[in-house]
Amino acid sequence: MSEQYPHYEDVFRAADNRYASLPYRRTGRSGLDLPAVSLGLWQKFGADHAYDTQREIILHAFDLGISHIDNANRYGPPHRAAEQTLGRVLRRDLAPYRHELILSSKAGGVLGPSPNLRGGGRKALLTSLELSLRDLGTDYVDIFYHHTPDVTTPLEETAGALATAVTSGKALYVGISNYEPDRAEAIARLLRAAGVPLLVHQPRYSLYDRGIDRNGLAGLALEEGFGLVVYSPLAQGLLTDKYLETIPDGARARNSDFLKPDQIDETYRQRTAQLNKLAGNRGQSLAQLALQWVLRNPAVTSALTGASSKEQLDHNLRALDGPEFTDEELAVIDEYGVHGTGLRG
Numbered sequence: 001m002s003e004q005y006p007h008y009e010d011v012f013r014a015a016d017n018r019y020a021s022l023p024y025r026r027t028g029r030s031g032l033d034l035p036a037v038s039l040g041l042w043q044k045f046g047a048d049h050a051y052d053t054q055r056e057i058i059l060h061a062f063d064l065g066i067s068h069i070d071n072a073n074r075y076g077p078p079h080r081a082a083e084q085t086l087g088r089v090l091r092r093d094l095a096p097y098r099h100e101l102i103l104s105s106k107a108g109g110v111l112g113p114s115p116n117l118r119g120g121g122r123k124a125l126l127t128s129l130e131l132s133l134r135d136l137g138t139d140y141v142d143i144f145y146h147h148t149p150d151v152t153t154p155l156e157e158t159a160g161a162l163a164t165a166v167t168s169g170k171a172l173y174v175g176i177s178n179y180e181p182d183r184a185e186a187i188a189r190l191l192r193a194a195g196v197p198l199l200v201h202q203p204r205y206s207l208y209d210r211g212i213d214r215n216g217l218a219g220l221a222l223e224e225g226f227g228l229v230v231y232s233p234l235a236q237g238l239l240t241d242k243y244l245e246t247i248p249d250g251a252r253a254r255n256s257d258f259l260k261p262d263q264i265d266e267t268y269r270q271r272t273a274q275l276n277k278l279a280g281n282r283g284q285s286l287a288q289l290a291l292q293w294v295l296r297n298p299a300v301t302s303a304l305t306g307a308s309s310k311e312q313l314d315h316n317l318r319a320l321d322g323p324e325f326t327d328e329e330l331a332v333i334d335e336y337g338v339h340g341t342g343l344r345g
Contacts (some may be wrong), residue, residue: 012093015063022065023320027301029225030199032142032173034102036295037317038068040231040304045085046076053309058089060310062097064317070202070229070304071136072106072147073128079111083135091137104143105132106177106202108150120150120158129165144171145202148178155183159190166196173199175229181217188224198226200301205230207239207275207290207337214339218299227301230294234305238342239290241276244269268342275336278329284322291319293333 024033039061045054058069075082083105094101107128111117116124129144144165146158165171174196176187188198201221203212205228212218212228221228234240243264272286279289294303307313325333 012059014059014097018063018065020065022317025227025301027200027227028221030173030197030227032102032199034068034227034229034302035066036302036320037066037291038070038229038302038304039066039313040070040306041082041086042070042072042075042231042304043306044308046078046081048077051085051088054085055089055093057307057310057313058086059093061307061313062094062101064313067100068102068104068302070104070231071132072109072145073111073132074106074109074147080131080135083132087135087137098138102142103136103138104145104175105129105136105141106145106147107132108145108147120146120153120155120161122157122161122164125158125161126164129170133170140169141171143173143175143199145175145177145200149176149180149183155187156190159187159194163191163194163196175200175202175226177202178204181215181220184217185220185224188226198224200227200229202229202231202304204232205294205297205300206233206235207293207333208235208339208341209343210337210339212299213297218297221299228297228299229302229304230300231304233291233294233303234287235290235342238263238268238272239275240287241272241285244273244276263342263344265342271336271338271341275333278332278336282323282329284319285315287316288319288322289333291316292322293325293337295319296325 023036025036027034039058069086071083071086073080073083090098107125108120109118111128118124125146132141133139144162146162150158162174166174174191176184176198179201184201191198203217205212209232218228275289276286279286282289291303294300305316
């Protein structure tokens, strides 16, 4: 190992076969390939979880070929904590592999009390990028996103700030997240005119949230040439067998801002039980079936999954080994995988 990197008793050395099995996909009409499954640090990578476990998951993911790690300035708690966690792992373990990693960050959500620490303005986006680079301990991110639409700021300003992130060398590509199709199409054209094509859009997508199919975003991505990196493919855990009978102690539905007990009603349980039965007949878990279904969409480049353990990550990746869906199975999925089931907003 080069002398520029610190030495530890348990020096990490990545698996030699890390790219042997996980499929990679081209992102839209760019030259960037992403793993079919990426690691998201949205939850469980803040200061409220054990660092040793976080480090173990990140390094295990890289050993499995997951080189794409998705982050944001707001991820924690508190805000910025998840990027600081990843920065610590980068410094200690992954610095020799930075050239292989695809690191993403997002800006635009409320980051602090100042009105200029939120939204899609130039000040907000480029200040956030500077803070992310500082927290990560790197000179650039591979993908820099505007996290959520800001209708109070001219779209031209947001596009200009994203373009500046690339032309300044502080990002290689730019993306957007949670944009409706009309606004996504508009910013894609602005970015193309600025010479910085839109690489990727990050929407929510699952069996229970088929918004990108219903509103035309999936078709727009294929037409405009940007990829989709989708989040919540397991609908915050609703597309697992966890809530079929009750809400377990310590489950996300008991302590999350994004999933509440009243979302787990009898209609949800009946539909999920049928999907779980189908998954069992296919030799899969429901989570594996749900991930495989998301990845069959030709507009989807990668699905973001979180993990609370190495074992959970291994389990989810086995979705890639599932048998192809038959027409009869897809009909059952469409019958019970009803858009809006168990979801809010």
